[in-house]
Structure formats: structure tokens, C-alpha cells
Amino acid sequence: MEIRALNPGFVGEVSGIDITQPLTPAQAAAIEAGMDQYAVLIFHGQPFTDEQQKAFSLNFGSLEDTTGGNVTKASEKRLGAFMADVSNLGPDHKPLARDDRKRLFNLGNQLWHSDSSFRATPAKYSLLSGRITVDQGGQTQFCDMRAAYDALDAATKAEIENLICEHSLIYSRGTLGFTDLSEAERAMFKPVRQRLVRVHPVTGRKSLYLSSHAGTIIGWPVPEARAFLRDLLEHATQKQFFHAHSWQQYDLVMWDNRSTVHRVTRFDDTKVRDMRRTTIAGESMTVAQLAA
Ligand code: OGA
Numbered sequence: 001m002e003i004r005a006l007n008p009g010f011v012g013e014v015s016g017i018d019i020t021q022p023l024t025p026a027q028a029a030a031i032e033a034g035m036d037q038y039a040v041l042i043f044h045g046q047p048f049t050d051e052q053q054k055a056f057s058l059n060f061g062s063l064e065d066t067t068g069g070n071v072t073k074a075s076e077k078r079l080g081a082f083m084a085d086v087s088n089l090g091p092d093h094k095p096l097a098r099d100d101r102k103r104l105f106n107l108g109n110q111l112w113h114s115d116s117s118f119r120a121t122p123a124k125y126s127l128l129s130g131r132i133t134v135d136q137g138g139q140t141q142f143c144d145m146r147a148a149y150d151a152l153d154a155a156t157k158a159e160i161e162n163l164i165c166e167h168s169l170i171y172s173r174g175t176l177g178f179t180d181l182s183e184a185e186r187a188m189f190k191p192v193r194q195r196l197v198r199v200h201p202v203t204g205r206k207s208l209y210l211s212s213h214a215g216t217i218i219g220w221p222v223p224e225a226r227a228f229l230r231d232l233l234e235h236a237t238q239k240q241f242f243h244a245h246s247w248q249q250y251d252l253v254m255w256d257n258r259s260t261v262h263r264v265t266r267f268d269d270t271k272v273r274d275m276r277r278t279t280i281a282g283e284s285m286t287v288a289q290l291a292a
């Protein structure tokens with residue numbers, strides 16, 4: 001297995017390994033070490049079934065349950081409970097209508113975010129498999145929140161060191177004007193607390209924990225908090241921290257949600273884009289609080 005660094009250095013392109021088949025412990029450890037060094041790894045030509053994707057994912061921890069992360073009723077799910085359906089498809093495998101509520105909710109993925117930052121214990125890795133990809137738009141873009149943190153001036157680092165934000169799907173969807181949530185959904189999306197600066201458990205590196213789900217800073221007036229979070233995000237998404245992935249069918253892209261943000265770019269939603277994500281559960285909260 002080899003890893004080649006892509007610009008600007010936090011994304012590695014992996015070759016020489018078939019990850020659809022069971023890994024040896026040494027292979028799994030090499031991939032995990034690559035994740036700690038880079039934060040995003042790209043594998044090409046990996047035609048996964050859902051079960052194979054699950055088996056590969058389990059090398060890195062336990063799978064996060066997808067409940068509480070969307071507005072799709074269990075009876076309308078296209079994929080198994082352990083897979084986040086990041087496609088633009090309904091249960092009939094056809095593109096959702098333009099005004100379909102699930103589609104409008106999923107458009108939130110076009111905002112910079114870290115997966116499951118709206119959960120009290122947020123995600124470790126995400127593994128996204130491109131089963132049917134589009135070639136116009138539909139890129140997944142990433143930014144390195146470790147490098148973005150390192151580049152802040154000392155006064156800003158001191159100011160943010162102990163700040164706590166509240167994150168919720170209510171905030172990210174609200175930014176796009178998606179506010180029609182039921183009482184049950186509002187309760188399910190109750191805000192959770194996250195540190196604004198977090199420390200990676202393996203490398204000890206600090207990173208900015210930004211996400212479109214962040215809507216308040218504890219103790220701050222809301223408009224001031226949101227304006228500041230926007231400034232930080234603008235800083236953190238400059239091109240020296242940025243990489244765009246253009247998908248080929250059967251790419252598997254794996255990222256560390258503890259040290260990156262990502263978003264999908266707009267594409268022609270009448271075309272099929274079948275993307276399936278497994279998510280590795282995080283091991284700890286960034287702030288002590290009750291679990292959901
Ligand atoms: C995700 C996500 C981006 C994409 O899978 O978490 O945000 O490219 N997807 O679909």
C-alpha cells in the first residue's frame with residue numbers, strides 16, 4: 001500500500017490495496033496511521049457492496065446509528081439502518097422531486113460541516129462510497145481545520161481556547177430557510193455542546209471545530225456568535241487549507257470529522273448520484289454533557 005500526498009498535503013491518495021476484501025491487522029493499522037497523518041484518504045476502484053463497506057468500516061471502530069440525523073421516516077429508507085443515504089434518491093431508487101422534503105433537508109450538505117457535530121458524541125470517521133457518480137458538479141470539498149487553527153494569530157487562539165458552541169440540525173437547516181420541522185423533529189434535533197477548539201486524541205493537534213450546525217456560542221449574543229463563526233469559517237476555508245475531490249465511480253473517500261470540514265457542490269439533481277456513507281462513532285464528547 002502506498003499513499004501519495006495531494007495538494008495541499010492533508011489528502012492522501014492510496015494505491016496498492018483492495019479494501020473490499022478483509023484486511024490484515026497491519027493493513028488496518030497502516031490506514032489508521034495514514035488517517036492521523038493526512039485526515040482524508042482517497043481509494044479508487046473499490047466496488048463495494050453495502051456489507052463489504054460495513055466490514056471495511058468496522059476496522060476503525062463501531063458504526064454510528066443514523067437515527068436522529070435526518071427527516072426520513074424509517075418506512076421510507078432506501079438503505080439499511082447502518083448506512084447514511086447521501087444520494088438524491090427515494091426508496092424507488094429514482095431522483096427525488098425538486099420540492100421533496102427529504103431533498104430539501106439534504107441540501108444542507110452543501111454547507112461546510114463536520115458529520116454528526118449535532119450529536120453529543122460526534123463522529124470519528126466518515127466513509128463515503130461513490131456507487132453512481134456525476135461528472136458535472138457533485139464534488140466533495142474538504143478543508144483542514146488543524147492547519148486553519150495553526151494559522152490563527154495568538155490573540156484569536158487565546159480568545160477561542162475555551163469557547164463552547166451549540167450545534168443542531170435546526171441551525172444548519174435554518175440557514176437555508178428550511179424551518180418546517182415538527183415538534184418531534186425539533187425535540188430530536190435538540191442542540192448539543194461542542195468545544196470550538198478540540199484536541200485530536202492520537203496526534204494531540206488542536207483544530208477548529210466548525211460546522212454549519214453551530215448556531216450559538218455559550219454566553220455570547222447570538223448575532224455576534226454567528227458573525228464570528230462566519231469569520232472563522234471564511235479564514236478556515238482559504239485555498240491553502242482546501243482540497244476538492246471530483247468523483248469517479250467506486251471511489252471510497254474517508255475523512256476524519258475531528259479535524260476537517262466538508263461539503264458537496266451543486267449538481268443536476270435530475271441525474272442519479274448514489275452515494276452511501278458509513279460513519280464511525282466517536283469515542284468521547286468534546287464537553288461533558290448528558291447523552292441524547
Ligand atoms: C456526507 C456528505 C457529501 C457528498 O456524506 O457526509 O456530506 O459529496 N456528503 O455527498
Ligand code: MN
Nearest residue numbers: 109113114115
Ligand atoms: Mn457530511
